[in-house]
Amino acid sequence: MRPLAILGDNITTDHLSPSNAILASSAAGEYLTKMGVPEEDFNSYATHRGDHLTAQRATFANPKLFNEMVKENGQIKQGSLARIEPEGKVTRMWEAIETYMNRKQPLIVIAGADYGQGSSRDWAAKGVRLAGVEAIVAEGFERIHRTNLVGMGVLPLEFKPGVNRHSLALDGTELFDVVGEIKPGADLALVVTRQNGEKLDVAVTCRLDTADEVHVYQAGGVLQRFAQDFLAQ
Incomplete structure (x- = not known):
């Protein structure tokens, strides 16, 4: 390992796994943009818990890490x-x-x-x-x-x-x-x-x-x- x-x-x-707002420059934000989601609809990581492809991009994504x-x-x-x-x-x-x-x-x-x-x-x-x-x-x-x-x-x-x-x-x-x-x-x-x-x-x-x-x-x-x-x- x-x-x-x-x-x-x-x-x-x-x-x-942060729950803050998803930034366009983040891995999750870039993925949502690629999927055609407008930035104003990104919302927070917490609202994407049912979407594993977005939620897994939140792993260790806290900018204060x-x-x-x-x-x-x-x-x-x-x-x-x-x-x-x-x-x-x-x-x-x-x-x-x-x-x-x-x-x-x-x-x-x-x-x-x-x-x-x-x-x-x-x-x-x-x-x-x-x-x-x-x-x-x-x-x-x-x-x-x-x-x-x-x-x-x-x-x-x-x-x-x-x-x-x-x-x-x-x-x-x-x-x-x-x-x-x-x-x-x-x-x-x-x-x-x-x-x-x-x-x-x-x-x-x-x-x-x-x-x-x-x-x-x-x-x-x-x-x-x-x-x-x-x-x-």
């Missing part, structure tokens, strides 16, 4: 931005997501404490999963958002106390893999492969907290689990 974003503390569901992979003169650059690896090309977040989707590249998100706080938004988890994110490693998760991630088949992993993106000196050039048996609260190994080939095994906690959550995750999400249960009847 390659990192789509390395984020700080207190990332809210509004960072993950700080992706620590994107820096300018040594400072983290604000905006809906990403850095495509291994090229190191900085682009708008949606273009990075499209690039990785075309490459069928699995993704991961690294974050700080209190990831996913704020109002409960289904698209905050849906959009991340549709972007190709398979796991999120954070110092801590907001309760409802963690549950929503599991429901979408995204694996929530938690750093051990005292370990974080800074102590591991992560810069976004790394590759990540998860090793171990998926069980409720299990200790797993996050295998970090640096650009120079160095490998580092980082102990993380599996935040699938119940056996039922493990079953939902392994099915690929809650809808897939329901489908399996129905077909098994």
